[in-house]
Amino acid sequence: xxxxxxxxxxxxxxxxxxxxxxxxxxxxxxxxxxxxxxxxxxxxxxxxxxxxxxxxxxxxxxxxxxxxxxxxxxxxxxxxxxxxxxxxxxxxxxxxxxxxxxxxxxxxxxxxxxxxxxxxxxxxxxxxxxxxxxxxxxxxxxxxxxxxxxxxxxxxxxxxxxxxxxxxxxxxxxxxxxxxxxxxxxxxxxxxxxxxxxxxxxxxxxxxxxxxxxxxxxxxxxxxxxxxxxxxxxxxxxxxxxxxxxxxxxxxxxxxxxxxxxxxxxxxxxxxxxxxxxxxxx
Amino acid sequence: xxxxxxxxxxxxxxxxxxxxxxxxxxxxxxxxxxxxxxxxxxxxxxxxxxxxxxxxxxxxxxxxxxxxxxxxxxxxxxxxxxxxxxxxxxxxxxxxxxxxxxxxxxxxxxxxxxxxxxxxxxxxxxxxxxxxxxxxxxxxxxxxxxxxxxxxxxxxxxxxxxxxxxxxxxxxxxxxxxxxxxxxxxxxxxxxxxxxxxxxxxxxxxxxxxxxxxxxxxxxxxxxxxxxxxxxxxxxxxxxxxxxxxxxxxxx
Amino acid sequence: xxxxxxxxxxxxxxxxxxxxxxxxxxxxxxxxxxxxxxxxxxxxxxxxxxxxxxxxxxxxxxxxxxxxxxxxxxxxxxxxxxxxxxxxxxxxxxxxxxxxxxxxxxxxxxxxxxxxxxxxxxxxxxxxxxxxxxxxxxxxxxxxxxxxxxxxxxxxxxxxxxxxxxxxxxxxxxxxxxxxxxxxxxxxxxxxxxxxxxxxxxxxxxxxxxxxxxxxxxxxxxxxxxxxxxxxxxxxxxxxx
Numbered sequence: 057x058x059x060x061x062x063x064x065x066x067x068x069x070x071x072x073x074x075x076x077x078x079x080x081x082x083x084x085x086x087x088x089x090x091x092x093x094x095x096x097x098x099x100x101x102x103x104x105x106x107x108x109x110x111x112x113x114x115x116x117x118x119x120x121x122x123x124x125x126x127x128x129x130x131x132x133x134x135x136x137x138x139x140x141x142x143x144x145x146x147x148x149x150x151x152x153x154x155x156x157x158x159x160x161x162x163x164x165x166x167x168x169x170x171x172x173x174x175x176x177x178x179x180x181x182x183x184x185x186x187x188x189x190x191x192x193x194x195x196x197x198x199x200x201x202x203x204x205x206x207x208x209x210x211x212x213x214x215x216x217x218x219x220x221x222x223x224x225x226x227x228x229x230x231x232x233x234x235x236x237x238x239x240x241x242x243x244x245x246x247x248x249x250x251x252x253x254x255x256x257x258x259x260x261x262x263x264x265x266x267x268x269x270x271x272x273x274x275x276x277x278x279x280x281x282x283x284x285x286x287x288x289x290x291x292x293x294x295x296x297x298x299x300x301x302x303x304x305x306x307x308x309x310x311x312x313x314x315x316x317x318x319x320x321x322x323x324x325x326x327x328x329x330x331x332x333x334x335x336x337x338x
Numbered sequence: 339x340x341x342x343x344x345x346x347x348x349x350x351x352x353x354x355x356x357x358x359x360x361x362x363x364x365x366x367x368x369x370x371x372x373x374x375x376x377x378x379x380x381x382x383x384x385x386x387x388x389x390x391x392x393x394x395x396x397x398x399x400x401x402x403x404x405x406x407x408x409x410x411x412x413x414x415x416x417x418x419x420x421x422x423x424x425x426x427x428x429x430x431x432x433x434x435x436x437x438x439x440x441x442x443x444x445x446x447x448x449x450x451x452x453x454x455x456x457x458x459x460x461x462x463x464x465x466x467x468x469x470x471x472x473x474x475x476x477x478x479x480x481x482x483x484x485x486x487x488x489x490x491x492x493x494x495x496x497x498x499x500x501x502x503x504x505x506x507x508x509x510x511x512x513x514x515x516x517x518x519x520x521x522x523x524x525x526x527x528x529x530x531x532x533x534x535x536x537x538x539x540x541x542x543x544x545x546x547x548x549x550x551x552x553x554x555x556x557x558x559x560x561x562x563x564x565x566x567x568x569x570x571x572x573x574x575x576x577x578x579x580x581x582x583x584x585x586x587x588x589x590x
Numbered sequence: 591x592x593x594x595x596x597x598x599x600x601x602x603x604x605x606x607x608x609x610x611x612x613x614x615x616x617x618x619x620x621x622x623x624x625x626x627x628x629x630x631x632x633x634x635x636x637x638x639x640x641x642x643x644x645x646x647x648x649x650x651x652x653x654x655x656x657x658x659x660x661x662x663x664x665x666x667x668x669x670x671x672x673x674x675x676x677x678x679x680x681x682x683x684x685x686x687x688x689x690x691x692x693x694x695x696x697x698x699x700x701x702x703x704x705x706x707x708x709x710x711x712x713x714x715x716x717x718x719x720x721x722x723x724x725x726x727x728x729x730x731x732x733x734x735x736x737x738x739x740x741x742x743x744x745x746x747x748x749x750x751x752x753x754x755x756x757x758x759x760x761x762x763x764x765x766x767x768x769x770x771x772x773x774x775x776x777x778x779x780x781x782x783x784x785x786x787x788x789x790x791x792x793x794x795x796x797x798x799x800x801x802x803x804x805x806x807x808x809x810x811x812x813x814x815x816x817x818x819x820x821x822x823x824x825x826x827x828x829x830x831x
Contacts, residue, residue, distance in 0.1 A: 115499050117495060117498060117499065135498065135499065135501070137501050139499070140499065141495070141496070141499040143492050143495065143496060144492075145490070145492050147490070147492045147493050147495070147496040149493065149511065149514075149515070151514065151588075160500055160510075161500035161501055161502075163502075163510075164497075164500055164501055164502025164503075164506050164507060164510065165500075165501050165502050166502070208500075212500075212501065
């Protein structure tokens with residue numbers, strides 16, 4: 057299968073504000089960053105920093121209140137056919153078989169039954185679920201369900217794949233296996249991936265680039281390049297460079313978490329600021 | 339205690355056994371009561387009255403009239419409540435404003451609107467159908483809204499990201515996900531609609547089981563009255579069971 | 591919005607667009623409704639309906655609470671099938687027995703009150719049985735630890751814990767009681783609010799009919815809102831565990 061063209065995604069001065077009962081909330085402010093085409097980018101950050109909101113914007117499910125998103129240089133405001141998304145809860149429809157679930161995006165786009173079932177079966181083979189095509193989601197384990205969800209996301213040959221903490225609900229062992237599998241699958245498809253997680257190790261193992269988001273209102277605090285060679289070894293955690301990166305990311309996150317607990321909320325935090333002093337008691 | 343423990347181990351056949359037991363007990367009770375008072379016909383005479391009613395066709399034609407009015411009212415109520423419930427579930431503002439209105443509407447004894455309907459539509463089928471719809475629309479809407487609201491937002495997100503038209507996604511994900519609750523609403527709505535029709539007929543109409551019931555009541559024909567009552571109960575139970583079956587088949 | 595409809599009704603009536611015999615006018619109805627309040631017969635009707643509802647509801651609740659409490663003590667398996675059976679019975683339209691009971695008891699309160707009691711009994715039993723059995727064991731342990739007497743335990747722990755769980759059933763029962771009572775009075779009765787609507791209709795006293803309908807609806811809405819408010823408060827109080 058020929059590798060499809062992958063997208064470059066550029067966020068420029070992105071802002072997202074919404075109103076709740078408690079008043080307006082600025083989820084994202086002045087976020088600027090580029091996801092290079094064909095690369096795997098992870099997004100980590102303290103809870104509530106707007107990671108999921110960024111994905112919602114990237115999928116055009118939500119419109120930013122300021123700034124713009126450019127895909128391959130062109131501004132995009134509507135949902136694109138070549139973007140796919142995977143959620144933390146697999147969101148498989150319980151009344152459909154796994155096959156029908158994986159074929160769902162093709163079905164709603166009008167692809168014929170034979171064609172979409174063939175494609176779905178192919179994808180199930182790729183993710184290692186061939187025998188489960190006729191089963192219902194509730195007879196599958198959490199990890200298997202996520203694999204099916206990934207297969208579904210890949211059914212439309214996306215050039216951009218958005219993943220919102222897809223392994224968050226899985227136990228540690230399953231998560232590690234899924235990471236390896238995801239990398240294998242991704243290398244076959246070659247699309248651009250934006251991957252949200254709160255697991256630093258996972259982020260390093262999977263990605264070419266890690267974005268660290270600041271606390272709310274979120275923007276990109278730091279971009280960290282993961283210069284570990286691919287293919288990534290199974291004993292990655294013992295690699296000293298891995299440990300360096302892990303420490304660096306951990307301290308960046310720690311800064312944000314501490315600032316949050318101190319109850320300080322700065323205004324916009326641009327990409328290169330490492331430590332906020334605005335809230336320190338004088 | 340030990341008896342109930344051992345009973346609980348054999349749970350599978352307990353349900354139907356209990357059901358049959360209660361049915362038999364009810365039958366015996368009926369027999370007993372009917373022997374005590376002349377006003378309540380015995381199971382035997384009820385049965386022969388039913389047989390007579392079926393043979394002469396009067397019972398079957400009455401049943402058919404009531405059922406067709408019920409189905410018409412049911413269809414009308416379904417259409418209205420589908421639209422209404424989607425509007426109230428999808429739009430949170432409308433939902434917040436109109437839900438208390440809906441619940442207040444549901445607390446009303448709708449039968450008192452019958453005279454208004456009779457004045458407008460006459461004593462024919464239309465007023466029965468309208469009354470059935472007025473009554474059924476509440477349980478249907480309430481259940482449909484519940485079902486629609488219970489569909490996880492992630493599924494809807496997934497549907498939208500998957501592409502395809504908005505309508506397609508609504509149908510295949512949102513409505514389909516709400517189907518179990520919708521069926522409960524339809525089941526309750528059918529029961530309400532049928533009852534509304536029969537009561538309306540009893541009050542005043544040109545055909546149907548309610549009319550037959552009023553006639554039997556007026557002419558003090560206790561066996562016939564009993565027969566019509568039993569017939570009404572049977573149809574009600576049948577409708578309930580049929581939709582329950584569909585619910586079970588669906589069983590997501 | 592409601593005001594808009596009422597206003598439109600009034601205007602159409604005055605303009606002659608609506609047949610006065612059928613539709614009347616809100617202003618006339620309003621006057622009639624006010625007049626009715628002072629009329630003795632109307633007050634008797636109100637009293638009769640209220641008594642019907644009250645008697646039926648009390649009997650239904652008493653029986654329901656008793657049976658429900660008994661069921662909640664039953665072992666889980668038996669309780670499951672008993673409650674399942676009761677839920678199935680819930681679908682039966684007991685109101686169809688009204689004509690039969692009328693022949694037995696005549697045109698008295700008995701037929702209405704008995705059917706209302708039956709109609710109330712079922713949801714109350716269900717909610718009491720399920721509610722009582724779902725009171726967590728923590729409460730039981732608490733009452734033991736505090737060495738409460740049986741009476742104290744019931745009053746201070748079980749009752750307050752049970753009320754929010756049981757109330758929805760009571761509320762449903764009351765709503766059904768009201769609707770059934772008015773319904774039965776409407777089809778055959780000698781007095782009561784439902785009867786008054788039917789009688790006005792037959793006597794072509796259209797304004798009176800609308801006025802009574804307005805009173806009935808107002809009463810139903812007020813009661814429903816009250817019960818809804820109480821339920822909301824109970825649920826709030828019940829959040830803490």
